[in-house]
Amino acid sequence: MPLKVIEKRDVEPLVRHLMERFQVVGIKKKDGKNTYGVIESPAELRLDSCATIASPKKYFFPQRETLLQFAVDGSWEPRAVVEAQPRIIFGMRPCDIAATWMLDMAFSEVNPDANYLEKRKRALVIGVDCQEPCDEYCFCKSMGTLEVETGYDLLFTAADDTYIARTGTPEGEALLEEWGKAREALYEDRIKLRAVQREKEERFKEALEFDVEELPRFLEDSYRSLLWDVLGEKCLSCGSCNLVCPTCYCFNVLDEVKLNLSEGERYRVWDSCQLEGFAKVATGENFRERRGDRVRHRFFRKGKYMKEMFGRFGCVGCGRCTRACLVHINPIEVYNQLKGGE
Amino acid sequence: MDARLLPAVDLDTIFRPRLAQLLNVEEMTAKEKLFTFQFKDGTPLGHDPGQFVEVSAFGIGEAPISVSSSPTRGDTFELCVRAVGNVTNALHRMAPGATVGIRGPFGRGFPVDEMRGRNVLFVAGGLGLVPLRSLIHAVLDMRQDFGAVTILYGTKNPSELLFQKELAQWEARDDVDYQVTVDVADESWRGNVGVITTLFRGLPVDPRNTVAVIVGPPVMYRFVIREVLGKGLPMGRILVSLERRMKCGVGKCGHCQINGVYVCQKGPVFTYSELRNLQEAL
Numbered sequence: 212m213p214l215k216v217i218e219k220r221d222v223e224p225l226v227r228h229l230m231e232r233f234q235v236v237g238i239k240k241k242d243g244k245n246t247y248g249v250i251e252s253p254a255e256l257r258l259d260s261c262a263t264i265a266s267p268k269k270y271f272f273p274q275r276e277t278l279l280q281f282a283v284d285g286s287w288e289p290r291a292v293v294e295a296q297p298r299i300i301f302g303m304r305p306c307d308i309a310a311t312w313m314l315d316m317a318f319s320e321v322n323p324d325a326n327y328l329e330k331r332k333r334a335l336v337i338g339v340d341c342q343e344p345c346d347e348y349c350f351c352k353s354m355g356t357l358e359v360e361t362g363y364d365l366l367f368t369a370a371d372d373t374y375i376a377r378t379g380t381p382e383g384e385a386l387l388e389e390w391g392k393a394r395e396a397l398y399e400d401r402i403k404l405r406a407v408q409r410e411k412e413e414r415f416k417e418a419l420e421f422d423v424e425e426l427p428r429f430l431e432d433s434y435r436s437l438l439w440d441v442l443g444e445k446c447l448s449c450g451s452c453n454l455v456c457p458t459c460y461c462f463n464v465l466d467e468v469k470l471n472l473s474e475g476e477r478y479r480v481w482d483s484c485q486l487e488g489f490a491k492v493a494t495g496e497n498f499r500e501r502r503g504d505r506v507r508h509r510f511f512r513k514g515k516y517m518k519e520m521f522g523r524f525g526c527v528g529c530g531r532c533t534r535a536c537l538v539h540i541n542p543i544e545v546y547n548q549l550k551g552g553e
Numbered sequence: 554m555d556a557r558l559l560p561a562v563d564l565d566t567i568f569r570p571r572l573a574q575l576l577n578v579e580e581m582t583a584k585e586k587l588f589t590f591q592f593k594d595g596t597p598l599g600h601d602p603g604q605f606v607e608v609s610a611f612g613i614g615e616a617p618i619s620v621s622s623s624p625t626r627g628d629t630f631e632l633c634v635r636a637v638g639n640v641t642n643a644l645h646r647m648a649p650g651a652t653v654g655i656r657g658p659f660g661r662g663f664p665v666d667e668m669r670g671r672n673v674l675f676v677a678g679g680l681g682l683v684p685l686r687s688l689i690h691a692v693l694d695m696r697q698d699f700g701a702v703t704i705l706y707g708t709k710n711p712s713e714l715l716f717q718k719e720l721a722q723w724e725a726r727d728d729v730d731y732q733v734t735v736d737v738a739d740e741s742w743r744g745n746v747g748v749i750t751t752l753f754r755g756l757p758v759d760p761r762n763t764v765a766v767i768v769g770p771p772v773m774y775r776f777v778i779r780e781v782l783g784k785g786l787p788m789g790r791i792l793v794s795l796e797r798r799m800k801c802g803v804g805k806c807g808h809c810q811i812n813g814v815y816v817c818q819k820g821p822v823f824t825y826s827e828l829r830n831l832q833e834a835l
Binding site: 293475 | 555556557559560561562563564565566567568569570572609611612613614615616635637638641651652654680770771796797798800801803804805806807808810811812813818832833
């Protein structure tokens with residue numbers, strides 16, 4: 212796929228151009244914090260900041276999403292609802308691109324989920340490489356998500372006054388082609404891209420004291436560890452980690468009758484495996500009643516179960532759960548503790 | 554992943570239920586009713602014994618319910634439901650003619666074909682008889698394909714016994730060894746008293762050719778599995794059906810997960826071999 216070069220000063224016109232055909236989503240400031248949101252004016256888009264509170268998964272898997280509509284007249288006649296619109300996520304970080312791959316797998320295997328997949332298929336992803344670690348909580352390098360090879364239509368890397376764009380798909384290439392202001396990369400641009408990547412690599416430190424491929428084994432060997440009790444005593448079961456996690460996709464399904472009492476809908480909402488009732492059945496049995504068991508379940512999902520199901524880790528090292536955690540449970544520390552004295 | 558490589562998908566989604574009509578309601582106990590349904594388009598449910606469906610009481614919600622009837626018995630299907638939550642209480646308020654939504658059947662049912670030719674030892678505790686009945690009926694309807702059939706059933710007290718007419722029929726059959734016990738008797742009870750494991754004393758079981766099928770509350774499994782292992786049964790011929798919160802039924806929502814296993818996909822029926830190292834299972 213060809214390399215293209217875009218002048219930084221041309222990004223705003225590019226965004227304006229894209230806004231004519233797409234809803235453009237990107238990182239912007241909201242109440243002083245970085246957040247993925249709909250870009251209302253091109254100047255809002257911040258390609259150089261990172262560490263958003265929530266992940267961009269909400270554009271493929273919204274917090275609340277209608278699945279069905281039905282008539283409240285005894286006939287019911289349920290209608291499947293799939294909402295999707297053309298959208299560009301401009302400035303998705305490599306960790307979030309890796310997380311999106313995970314969601315793609317989860318929602319396409321066995322029973323393909325149209326509500327996710329239609330939104331996903333209509334979206335174009337313009338990624339932006341990270342040049343600096345977000346903060347001391349991110350550990351993408353250790354999780355292997357500092358660099359991504361796929362999952363983007365275009366991937367921008369900042370180099371001096373330009374962005375050097377790798378094209379990941381024909382759609383991404385066509386987007387720049389049609390805009391017309393990106394130039395072909397020269398030999399010097401390639402050299403520059405490699406230099407930027409090399410220098411960047413050094414700024415990111417390894418956070419884990421072991422090769423992450425060892426993680427499933429460390430978890431397996433620690434299933435009965437008292438560590439889970441200790442974390443369970445700390446954890447408040449608030450579920451914040453699940454809300455901000457870019458790969459958490461568990462949900463609940465609820466019905467609602469509209470105020471007019473003639474229409475109703477069924478919708479899904481994000482759920483959290485850390486909440487007390489998550490695994491509770493109607494007869495009262497709760498299969499993960501202890502907080503420590505719920506914390507363990509979350510760490511096992513990220514570090515073992517998803518790896519077994521899909522071949523990659525459910526944790527992308529974004530650090531969001533640590534930032535959101537009220538009691539400072541930090542997966543870097545937990546993973547390193549699991550390693551023990553080995 | 555390149556979004557173009559994502560699978561094509563039906564916009565009439567995995568979440569849309571088919572409509573079914575309630576044909577009959579029969580009171581079983583103070584808490585359980587038996588509901589007979591038929592799809593409005595006349596198609597059969599097409600289930601295997603041991604599978605479950607997601608039942609919609611529109612406007613209230615959706616809940617996983619195990620199918621209690623056997624596919625050997627016509628195009629209607631039966632669900633025996635205890636009133637414990639919003640959806641099940643809504644079902645209990647319904648009268649024949651009412652419409653519900655059904656998704657499914659979901660999950661892996663009992664391996665009927667692999668059980669053929671073998672003795673079958675059924676062990677049901679409490680509501681466990683509900684899913685087990687789908688298999689008991691299938692086995693009794695193909696009675697000549699199976700060896701000795703034993704049914705052990707236990708409830709807390711006599712008033713909780715389900716399907717009492719059928720229990721009397723099983724009792725009367727020469728080709729079924731039916732035994733029942735209650736934890737606590739009342740004045741009218743003349744039968745066994747004690748937990749279900751008391752029925753195993755002196756129970757003849759040929760470990761070379763018997764399949765045990767055990768369905769009951771979580772606490773029952775550990776004790777009953779111990780009994781059948783004690784009779785010499787191999788772990789692969791001990792079958793159980795696990796209750797979990799199967800909210801979506803399609804392997805997505807996460808509620809039914811036991812360690813790394815989605816019960817709605819790999820279960821609810823498991824062999825004990827499959828569960829022995831799944832710490833959260835039993």
